[in-house]
Amino acid sequence: MLGGLLAGHAIGYRVAIGDPHVRADALAHSGHGYFGYLPFALSVCLGVLIAALVLQGVTGFRGERRRPATSPLILLLAPIAFVIQEFLERFIHSGHVPWMTVFEPAFLFGLAFQLPFALAALLLAWALDSAARAVGQALATMPQPTFSTFAPVPVRVVAAPPPAGLARGYGERAPPCPR
Numbered sequence: 578m579l580g581g582l583l584a585g586h587a588i589g590y591r592v593a594i595g596d597p598h599v600r601a602d603a604l605a606h607s608g609h610g611y612f613g614y615l616p617f618a619l620s621v622c623l624g625v626l627i628a629a630l631v632l633q634g635v636t637g638f639r640g641e642r643r644r645p646a647t648s649p650l651i652l653l654l655a656p657i658a659f660v661i662q663e664f665l666e667r668f669i670h671s672g673h674v675p676w677m678t679v680f681e682p683a684f685l686f687g688l689a690f691q692l693p694f695a696l697a698a699l700l701l702a703w704a705l706d707s708a709a710r711a712v713g714q715a716l717a718t719m720p721q722p723t724f725s726t727f728a729p730v731p732v733r734v735v736a737a738p739p740p741a742g743l744a745r746g747y748g749e750r751a752p753p754c755p756r
Contacts, residue, residue: 585688631709633706633709
């Protein structure tokens, strides 16, 4: 969702303000100085995504019942987050909320681009969810390797030679052993 939110945001500004110098000036005066933190935020989101996929794979491996898929109403989160983001950017930058922001072309284009990106994110999330579960189920149905244990076969001694004198506990000059 974060990637789609930022992509829609960037495309909205690019479509609304064609000149790159004017666009950079508009972004600088509207509180968009947080873009330096995006790699960190995207890294955290990627870590959460990987953890969620692993957990979904584990539930597939265990054969647990599938929970219902996420509601399509999640599509509304991206436009709501975009509106909140735009107002927060301006409030943090200037200290007040300019309510005329909703009539700016960059805002309207950015808001319009949120739904396609949100739909793409939802479809991607469903596909990744199904793939992770399928991988877990496939790993569960794989045959388990069996390892044969090595047990040495005992050697059977048929005839043992008579022990020497010292082995029987006698010295060399002792009398012969009675048989």
